[in-house]
Amino acid sequence: xxxxxxxxxxVGIYLLIYFLLLALLIATVxxxxxxxxxxxxxxxxxxxxxxxxLVILFFMHVRHNSRLTWVFAGAAFVWLTLLLGLTLSEYxxxxxxxxxxxxxxxxxxxxx
Amino acid sequence: xxxxxxxxxxxxxxxxxxxxxxxxSWLLTKDHKRIAILFMVSxxxxxxxxxxxxxxxxxxxxxxxxxxxxxxxxxKLFTLHGIVMVFFFLVPxxxxxxxxxxxxxxxxARDLAFPRINLLSWYLYITGASLTITCLILGGADTGWTxxxxxxxxxxxxxxxxxxxxxxxAGFSSILTGLNFIVTIHKMRCPGMTWFRLPLFIWSMxxxxxxxxxxxxxxxxxxALVCLERILGVGIFDPNLGxxxxxxxxxxxxxxxxxxxxxxxPGLGVISELVTCYSRKAPFGYSFIAMASLAIAILGFLVxxxxxxxxGISIYGGIVFSILSFMVAIPSAIKVFNWTATLYKGSIQLxxxxxxxxxxxxxxxxxxxxxLFLATLGIDMHVHDTYFVIAHFHxxxxxxxxxxxxxxLHFWWPKITGKLYPEWxxxxxxxxxxxxxxxxxxPQFLLGYLGMPxxxxxxxxxxxxxxxxxxxxxxxxxxxxxxxxxYLLWSLRWGRTAGPNxxxxxxxxxxxxxxxxxxxxEETPVAGEPYNYHEMDFSxx
Amino acid sequence: MSDLVAHQFDDLEQQTEADTLGMWTFLxxxxxxxxxxxxxxxxxxxxxxPAWHEGSLIVDNFRWLGVSSGAWNTAVLLTSxxxxxxxxxxAKMGDNQFLAKMLVLTLLLGIAFLAIxxxxxxxxxxxxxxxxxxxxxxxxEISGDLRQAAANSQIAENTLRHEFQLFWxxxxxxxxxxxxxxxxxxxxxxxLLIEARRGRFTPKKHAPVEIMGLYWHFVDLVWIFLLPxxxxxx
Numbered sequence: 001x002x003x004x005x006x007x008x009x010x011v012g013i014y015l016l017i018y019f020l021l022l023a024l025l026i027a028t029v030x031x032x033x034x035x036x037x038x039x040x041x042x043x044x045x046x047x048x049x050x051x052x053x054l055v056i057l058f059f060m061h062v063r064h065n066s067r068l069t070w071v072f073a074g075a076a077f078v079w080l081t082l083l084l085g086l087t088l089s090e091y092x093x094x095x096x097x098x099x100x101x102x103x104x105x106x107x108x109x110x111x112x
Numbered sequence: 113x114x115x116x117x118x119x120x121x122x123x124x125x126x127x128x129x130x131x132x133x134x135x136x137s138w139l140l141t142k143d144h145k146r147i148a149i150l151f152m153v154s155x156x157x158x159x160x161x162x163x164x165x166x167x168x169x170x171x172x173x174x175x176x177x178x179x180x181x182x183x184x185x186x187x188k189l190f191t192l193h194g195i196v197m198v199f200f201f202l203v204p205x206x207x208x209x210x211x212x213x214x215x216x217x218x219x220x221a222r223d224l225a226f227p228r229i230n231l232l233s234w235y236l237y238i239t240g241a242s243l244t245i246t247c248l249i250l251g252g253a254d255t256g257w258t259x260x261x262x263x264x265x266x267x268x269x270x271x272x273x274x275x276x277x278x279x280x281x282a283g284f285s286s287i288l289t290g291l292n293f294i295v296t297i298h299k300m301r302c303p304g305m306t307w308f309r310l311p312l313f314i315w316s317m318x319x320x321x322x323x324x325x326x327x328x329x330x331x332x333x334x335x336a337l338v339c340l341e342r343i344l345g346v347g348i349f350d351p352n353l354g355x356x357x358x359x360x361x362x363x364x365x366x367x368x369x370x371x372x373x374x375x376x377x378p379g380l381g382v383i384s385e386l387v388t389c390y391s392r393k394a395p396f397g398y399s400f401i402a403m404a405s406l407a408i409a410i411l412g413f414l415v416x417x418x419x420x421x422x423x424g425i426s427i428y429g430g431i432v433f434s435i436l437s438f439m440v441a442i443p444s445a446i447k448v449f450n451w452t453a454t455l456y457k458g459s460i461q462l463x464x465x466x467x468x469x470x471x472x473x474x475x476x477x478x479x480x481x482x483x484l485f486l487a488t489l490g491i492d493m494h495v496h497d498t499y500f501v502i503a504h505f506h507x508x509x510x511x512x513x514x515x516x517x518x519x520x521l522h523f524w525w526p527k528i529t530g531k532l533y534p535e536w537x538x539x540x541x542x543x544x545x546x547x548x549x550x551x552x553x554x555p556q557f558l559l560g561y562l563g564m565p566x567x568x569x570x571x572x573x574x575x576x577x578x579x580x581x582x583x584x585x586x587x588x589x590x591x592x593x594x595x596x597x598x599y600l601l602w603s604l605r606w607g608r609t610a611g612p613n614x615x616x617x618x619x620x621x622x623x624x625x626x627x628x629x630x631x632x633x634e635e636t637p638v639a640g641e642p643y644n645y646h647e648m649d650f651s652x653x
Numbered sequence: 654m655s656d657l658v659a660h661q662f663d664d665l666e667q668q669t670e671a672d673t674l675g676m677w678t679f680l681x682x683x684x685x686x687x688x689x690x691x692x693x694x695x696x697x698x699x700x701x702x703p704a705w706h707e708g709s710l711i712v713d714n715f716r717w718l719g720v721s722s723g724a725w726n727t728a729v730l731l732t733s734x735x736x737x738x739x740x741x742x743x744a745k746m747g748d749n750q751f752l753a754k755m756l757v758l759t760l761l762l763g764i765a766f767l768a769i770x771x772x773x774x775x776x777x778x779x780x781x782x783x784x785x786x787x788x789x790x791x792x793x794e795i796s797g798d799l800r801q802a803a804a805n806s807q808i809a810e811n812t813l814r815h816e817f818q819l820f821w822x823x824x825x826x827x828x829x830x831x832x833x834x835x836x837x838x839x840x841x842x843x844x845l846l847i848e849a850r851r852g853r854f855t856p857k858k859h860a861p862v863e864i865m866g867l868y869w870h871f872v873d874l875v876w877i878f879l880l881p882x883x884x885x886x887x
Binding site for chain 3: 008009011014015017018021022025028029032035036040041044045047048051052055056058059060061068069072073075076077079080083084087088091092
C-alpha cells in the first residue's frame with residue numbers, strides 16, 4: 001500500500017502516453033470523415049475508451065494503485081453501463097412504430 | 113472501566129453533550145454525535161410537516177365527496193406528504209441520525225473520515241428543507257413526489273422549480289453522507305475490526321452508502337432537466353416537442369427504486385442489532401445477513417422499471433424487470449429467515465426495542481410479499497396506481513422503516529442522551545403504534561384490490577367503510593407517535609441516569625460512557641468477536 | 654495547510670488514504686451525474702438520428718486552421734492532463750518550483766479551454782441554435798440544411814426542427830455542466846498554485862496535489878467522451 005505513494009513515474013512514460021493520446025485524437029477525428037455507417041460510432045467509442053484507459057491507468061496512477069481503487073473506479077463504470085444498457089435496451093425492444101418518429105407530428109404554426 | 117454512577121456531581125465527566133454550550137459550538141460542530149442530534153431534531157420537525165399533510169388527507173377521505181379541501185389542494189397535500197416523507201424524513205432518518213452517531217463508535221473510531229463534510233451535509237439538508245417549506249408556504253406543488261412529466265415540466269402552474277431545487281440540494285446532503293460512511297468504514301476501523309467482525313448495522317450502512325453515492329446523482333441531473341424544460345420552454349420530456357415522458361420515468365426511477373432500499377436497509381441493520389441483543393444470541397448466519405445487505409443494494413439497481421409496467425415500455429423490458437424484481441426479494445427473505453432462526457431458542461426479552469423489532473419483522477414481511485404481487489405483471493395491471501400500492505409501500509416504510517427507527521431510537525437512547533426512557537410507556541406506545549398502523553393500512557390493501565385509485569380526493573361510496581377504518585387507525589397511529597415524543601423528551605430531564613451498557617448489549621459503542629466523551633473512547637479499543645452474548649453473564653438480570 | 658494530521662486520523666498515511674478514497678468515491682458520483690445526461694442523450698440519438706447528425710455537423714463546423722474547436726479543446730485538455738501529471742510528479746519529489754510552473758501551464762490551458770468554449774457558444778448564438786422558445790431561430794443556411802435533411806429522411810420539417818432543438822438542449826447542458834466543472838477545477842488549481850508558491854509541498858505532504866489532480870483528470874475524461882458523442886455523430 002505504501003509503495004504506490006513513493007512510486008514516481010518517469011517523465012518518459014508521461015510523454016509517451018501523451019503522444020499516444022494525441023495520436024488517438026487524430027485517429028478519431030480522421031475516422032469521422034469516413035462514412036462507415038454503424039461502425040462510425042463504434043470506432044469513436046472504442047477510441048474514446050482507449051484514451052480514457054490511458055488517462056486512468058497512467059495519469060491517474062491507477063496502474064500502481066490498490067485493488068480497492070480499481071474496484072471503486074470500475075464500479076462507477078459498471079453502474080453507468082447498467083443505466084445506459086438497461087434503458088437503451090428497453091427502447092431498442094419497443095415495437096418498430098414506436099421508434100420511428102411516432103411522436104406528435106406538429107401542424108401548429110406556433111412553437112408551443 | 114469505572115461506571116459513571118460513582119462519580120460525584122461536581123466532577124461530572126466530559127461528554128460530547130456538556131463539553132461546550134454555546135450556539136456556535138453546536139452549529140459549527142464537527143463532532144459526528146452533535147451532528148446526529150442536529151439531524152434528529154430537523155427530521156422530527158419535517159416528519160411533523162409531512163404527517164400534518166397526511167392527517168388532512170385522511171380527514172378529507174372520511175367521506176366520499178368531502179369538501180374539506182379542494183381537488184387542487186388535495187394534489188398539493190399528497191405531493192408535499194411524499195416529498196417531505198421520502199426526501200426529508202425517510203432517506204436521512206436512520207443514516208443521518210443513528211448512522212452518524214453510531215458508525216464511528218461501532219468501529220472504534222474517534223469520528224467520521226470527513227467531519228466538516230458531515231456538517232456541510234446537515235447545512236445542505238436544512239437549505240433543501242427551507243426551500244421546500246418556502247414552496248409550501250407559497251402554495252406548494254401538485255405534481256406528486258414523482259414529478260412525472262409532461263405535467264411537471266409543461267403544464268403544472270405550481271411552484272415546481274422551487275420544490276425540485278429543495279430536493280436537488282437535499283440529494284447532495286445524502287451523497288456526502290454516503291461518501292463519508294464508505295471512506296470511514298474502509299479506512300478507520302480500529303485494530304482487530306476486520307470486515308467480518310463488523311456489526312451488521314455497519315454492513316447495512318455500507319450498503320446504503322453505495323446506493324447514496326451511485327443513485328442520487330442521476331436523480332439530481334434528471335430533476336435539473338425538468339427545471340431546464342420549465343425555464344427554457346424546450347421539450348426534453350414533452351411529446352409535442354419531441355420529448356419522451358418515459359425517459360423521465362427511466363431516469364427518475366433509476367434513483368427512486370434504489371432509494372426505497374436506502375430507506376429500508378438501515379432499518380434492516382437496526383433490526384439485526386435489536387433481535388440479537390433481545391434474544392441474547394449471536395445472529396444466525398452472520399455472513400449471509402451481511403452479504404444480503406450488499407445483494408439488496410446491488411440488485412436494487414436492476415429493477416426500476418417495475419414502476420413503469422403500464423407506462424408503455426416494451427413487453428420484453430417488462431418481463432426482464434419482473435424477473436429481476438422477484439430476485440431482489442430473496443436477500444430480504446434471507447434476512448427474515450435468519451432473524452427468525454436467531455430468535456429460536458433465544459432468551460427473549462420483550463422490552464420496547466424488541467417489540468418494535470418483532471413488529472417490524474411481521475409488517476416488513478407483509479410489505480415484502482405484497483411487493484411480489486406488484487412485481488407480477490398480470491396483477492400489477494390491475495392494482496397499479498391503486499391503494500394496494502400505497503398499502504404495500506407504507507407497510508415497508510412505516511411498518512418497517514419507521515418502526516425500525518423508533519426501535520433504534522429507544523435502544524440507543526441511553527447511549528445518546530445518558531438517560532433511560534420509561535420502559536412501560538415505551539411498551540404501551542409500541543403496541544399502540546402497531547395496532548394503529550395496521551388499522552390504518554390494512555384496509556388500504558382491500559381498497560386497492562377493490563379498485564380505489566390513489567391520489568384521488570374523492571371516491572365511490574362503496575369504499576367508505578375501509579376509508580373510515582383507515583382514518584380511525586391514523587388517529588391511533590398519531591397517538592403512537594406523540595407518546596414517544598412526550599416521554600423521550602421527559603426522560604431528558606427526569607429520566608434515570610444510564611450506565612455504559614444498560615441493556616447488556618454487545619458492540620463497541622456499549623463499552624464507552626453514556627453519553628460518550630467527545631473523542632468516543634478513552635483509548636482506542638481493540639475489537640474481538642462480535643455478538644459475544646454467549647460469553648456474557650446474565651445471571652443478575 | 655499545516656503538517657498536522659486531523660484529529661480523527663491516527664497518522665498521515667491513514668489521512669492520505671482516506672482523502673484519496675474520498676476523491677475516488679466523489680468521482681464515482683460524478684460519473685453517474687454526467688451519466689444521467691449521457692443516458693438521455695443516447696436515448697434521443699437512438700430515436701432521432703437525423704436531427705442528431707445535423708446538429709453534430711454544425712457543432713463540428715466551427716473551425717480554426719481546418720480543425721474543429723472540439724478537437725482543439727481535446728488537445729488542450731489532454732495537454733493539461735500531462736502538465737498535471739508532471740506537476741504531481743514534482744510534488745512527490747518536493748520540487749515546488751517546477752510544480753508551480755506546471756500548475757501555471759495547467760491553469761493557462763484550462764482558461765484556454767474555457768475561452769474556446771466561450772467562442773463556440775458565441776458563434777452558436779449567432780447561428781441561432783441556442784434553445785429556448787424565444788431564443789431558437791436557426792439562420793437561413795441551417796434552416797435550409799434542415800429542410801433538406803427532413804426531405805431525405807422523410808420526416809415532417811417541423812418535427813425535425815423540434816428534434817434538432819432537443820440536440821442543442823443536450824449539447825449546451827452537457828458542455829455547460831462540464832465547463833462549470835472546469836471552472837471549479839481552475840479555482841482548485843489556483844489554490845494549489847498559491848500553496849506551491851509558498852513551498853508547502855513535500856514528498857510527505859503532496860497528497861492534495863495528487864487528489865486534486867485526480868479531479869482534473871476526471872474532467873478531462875468526461876470531455877474525451879463528449880467529443881465523439883457531440884462532435885462526431887456520423
